[in-house]
Amino acid sequence: MDKNMNKKITITLLILILLLTTSIVFISKNKSVNATLDTVSLKDVEKNNMFAIMVKGEDGEYKEQSIFPGNDYKLNTEKSGCMDNNGEKIENSLTYESDKITVSTNKTSYCYLYFDKKTPENPQELIDSRTNDESLSDEPIGGMYRYQGVDELKGNKVKNYICLNEVGLNGCNATSSGTDENMYRIIGITEEGNIKVIKQTRYESTHQWWDNYSTNKEWPESTIFSTLNNTYYNTLDSSIQNKIEPQQWLYGDISYGYINSNIPTETVYKIETGQANTKYIDPITGKEVTDKKWEKKTESKPIGLMYIHDYAYALSGTGSESSCRQDAAQCKTSWIHMSNNGGETSTDERFEWTMTRMGRNNAAGTAAFSAWWVGPSGAVDYSNLSLGYAIRPVFYLKSDVVLEGTGEIGTPFYIVS
Numbered sequence: 001m002d003k004n005m006n007k008k009i010t011i012t013l014l015i016l017i018l019l020l021t022t023s024i025v026f027i028s029k030n031k032s033v034n035a036t037l038d039t040v041s042l043k044d045v046e047k048n049n050m051f052a053i054m055v056k057g058e059d060g061e062y063k064e065q066s067i068f069p070g071n072d073y074k075l076n077t078e079k080s081g082c083m084d085n086n087g088e089k090i091e092n093s094l095t096y097e098s099d100k101i102t103v104s105t106n107k108t109s110y111c112y113l114y115f116d117k118k119t120p121e122n123p124q125e126l127i128d129s130r131t132n133d134e135s136l137s138d139e140p141i142g143g144m145y146r147y148q149g150v151d152e153l154k155g156n157k158v159k160n161y162i163c164l165n166e167v168g169l170n171g172c173n174a175t176s177s178g179t180d181e182n183m184y185r186i187i188g189i190t191e192e193g194n195i196k197v198i199k200q201t202r203y204e205s206t207h208q209w210w211d212n213y214s215t216n217k218e219w220p221e222s223t224i225f226s227t228l229n230n231t232y233y234n235t236l237d238s239s240i241q242n243k244i245e246p247q248q249w250l251y252g253d254i255s256y257g258y259i260n261s262n263i264p265t266e267t268v269y270k271i272e273t274g275q276a277n278t279k280y281i282d283p284i285t286g287k288e289v290t291d292k293k294w295e296k297k298t299e300s301k302p303i304g305l306m307y308i309h310d311y312a313y314a315l316s317g318t319g320s321e322s323s324c325r326q327d328a329a330q331c332k333t334s335w336i337h338m339s340n341n342g343g344e345t346s347t348d349e350r351f352e353w354t355m356t357r358m359g360r361n362n363a364a365g366t367a368a369f370s371a372w373w374v375g376p377s378g379a380v381d382y383s384n385l386s387l388g389y390a391i392r393p394v395f396y397l398k399s400d401v402v403l404e405g406t407g408e409i410g411t412p413f414y415i416v417s
Helices: 042-047 223-235 256-260 265-272 308-313
Strands: 009-014 023-027 032-036 051-056 062-064 073-075 081-084 094-097 100-105 109-117 144-146 161-163 183-190 195-199 204-208 278-281 288-291 352-361 368-374 380-384 388-391 394-397 413-415
Touching: 204 223, 223 388, 265 308, 308 352, 308 380, 352 388
Parallel strands: 051 109, 161 413
Antiparallel strands: 009 023, 009 100, 023 032, 051 062, 073 109, 081 109, 094 100, 144 183, 161 183, 183 195, 195 394, 204 388, 278 288, 352 368, 368 380
16 A cells, blocks of 8 residues: 555544534545535545544434534534444544544544534523523423423513414414413423423313213323324424424323322322322321322323423422422412413313323212312312313423524514424
8 A cells, every 4th residue: 555545644623513604624645625514425525535424313313414414413422433444443533622523543544423412401501582581490300490480460470481383483472461372381391402381271171081980091091182182283383293292191190198198299290200109198097008100101192281290390389399289379379370371360260181190089989080180279189080171282392493582471482493
């Protein structure tokens, strides 16, 4: 081999995260290529025998592509590296420091650069304009950074309004005294960057879990589950549907004696997310009762309802310390309660289903299956599955959505891309 071919090859890739245009320079004895990252093709890379671009997709798999990913991706330094012509890894051939990738070797090499989607250290970075909003928790609570506080009519603006009528358009026309059918509220942001939202107003005023209370129907079998993931889902604009992250929703039962003891919200959260068994003292027998741990999941579906812990966590202080069974009046002041969304009057307040069942109710000699709801008083209680209560859809937005807006009701967040 010509000794000139053994001449040290140095490739420097500058990743300038804050700039819209980033340049890469390939340098070798015979050729050089200057181009922006969005125009360098795989053919150029192969021609220079330099490296391949591997980008992690939504399915978790890395796929080779012909252009570099955008600034919302970062280099995976553990997977990236270089090999010689024999397929052997070249140790210490790639370094990464101060957003600069340097590949140095005196061998003919082929390098792989793996890119992962960026996850913000703090999901607040997803919403640039909310820097003065103190209603999003500083630390994860119940698996996410949650919006907490009383509703704006009671003096504390919770800036978590988001308009979801169409991607790229803020088409909501809402004021403090009125609403828009496309207005939602952000419950919180997961540590992975997914945004959990709830419809501001009810989708339906009266909806049964099932048409009778004597049949044991769990969440995936309920008429609500079917309505949400078919009829309601089809009302959404296709651009919004494409931004929803389907979930395998956990579901199960929490007994009356447990909620009635006003257990901490953290305990309810652990039960509703399959992290703990339910144990409580039966008020009639005085004996400890253990319910089964939640291990059931739906098939991957986009839409659910709120859990009991979503409701209780929405109010800081007492709301974060109880199941809202005994603290009804205070819990009712939180931004998430239906009376604080939609300009509803006291005569028009509704009971609202949650996604959690109570199970079988044997009171008064009946054998009725029941589920938990949030009532007009702010209390969490249960009723038979055959009763008709309001439903408000809940779903997760994908972690890569880009938002604009301030989160206030007159200038809500909306999806740019």
